[in-house]
Amino acid sequence: MNTPRRCAVRGFTLIELLVVIAIIALLISLMMAGVTRAKRSATETACMSNLRELTNSALSFANDHKGSFPNWSSPIPSNVSLGAQVRPYYMRPEWIDYLEENYGLTRRNLYSPSNPRWNTDDLWENGIVGYFYFGNRPALNAQLGGLYGPKAFARKIYDQPHFRILFADLNRQYPIPHFVTPSDTRRWGANHLYSEGGEPRGTHLSYMDGRVEFRPWSKMEHRFEYVGAAYFW
Numbered sequence: 001m002n003t004p005r006r007c008a009v010r011g012f013t014l015i016e017l018l019v020v021i022a023i024i025a026l027l028i029s030l031m032m033a034g035v036t037r038a039k040r041s042a043t044e045t046a047c048m049s050n051l052r053e054l055t056n057s058a059l060s061f062a063n064d065h066k067g068s069f070p071n072w073s074s075p076i077p078s079n080v081s082l083g084a085q086v087r088p089y090y091m092r093p094e095w096i097d098y099l100e101e102n103y104g105l106t107r108r109n110l111y112s113p114s115n116p117r118w119n120t121d122d123l124w125e126n127g128i129v130g131y132f133y134f135g136n137r138p139a140l141n142a143q144l145g146g147l148y149g150p151k152a153f154a155r156k157i158y159d160q161p162h163f164r165i166l167f168a169d170l171n172r173q174y175p176i177p178h179f180v181t182p183s184d185t186r187r188w189g190a191n192h193l194y195s196e197g198g199e200p201r202g203t204h205l206s207y208m209d210g211r212v213e214f215r216p217w218s219k220m221e222h223r224f225e226y227v228g229a230a231y232f233w
Helices: 014-064 082-086 093-103 121-125 138-148
Strands: 131-133 165-169 202-207 212-216 222-226 229-232
Touching: 014 093, 014 131, 014 165, 014 202, 014 212, 082 138, 138 222
Parallel strands: none
Antiparallel strands: 131 165, 165 202, 202 212, 222 229
8 A cells, every 4th residue: 555655845945045135125126116116206306397497487487577587685675685695595584475475486496396395484474485586686786796897697678697597506505525414414415416525417407588498407506606605506
């Protein structure tokens, strides 16, 4: 009489188990990297949309005011320093109200979703926004006159300035050479900076003809310094 043979059930060896675990870990890391890239792409697209809306508002304003771009740093009361007038991310509260009433632009449009650390109540209440605006800034043009001539940026829509840029992402080192202020690491001075000790991925730029483009860090330049801060685009 034949006795049926038992089939031995072979289990995983330790090496095989470690290989499976390593493969699963690799797949998870690839998936997380994909999610991070997708999230970054979405916020950068929203950032570009903000610049389009801001640019359209400045061009519409110019068309309605004999070609003059809005001067976000005016009117200049005695308590607004020259430094505030020169810094391209400063905006008078009156203009914040004007943009909302006339163009439907709100706080959301004035800060990049890629840099939520800059969008704080204390900065907002002091007129510090999350984008550079260069149009019709007499104090900034005067400050840069020695570098780029009397018209570094346009005051009117038909000007021929050195830079035909209206808006750009925040890209500021303070103190030089830090994009993240060492004394307050909540302050990230570049909108598309994704590691504390690194460099920004690039910047969006909008132009007087309404175009908006992305310029990578490799093509950005250090443009000027003012009161211990360096500005890039």
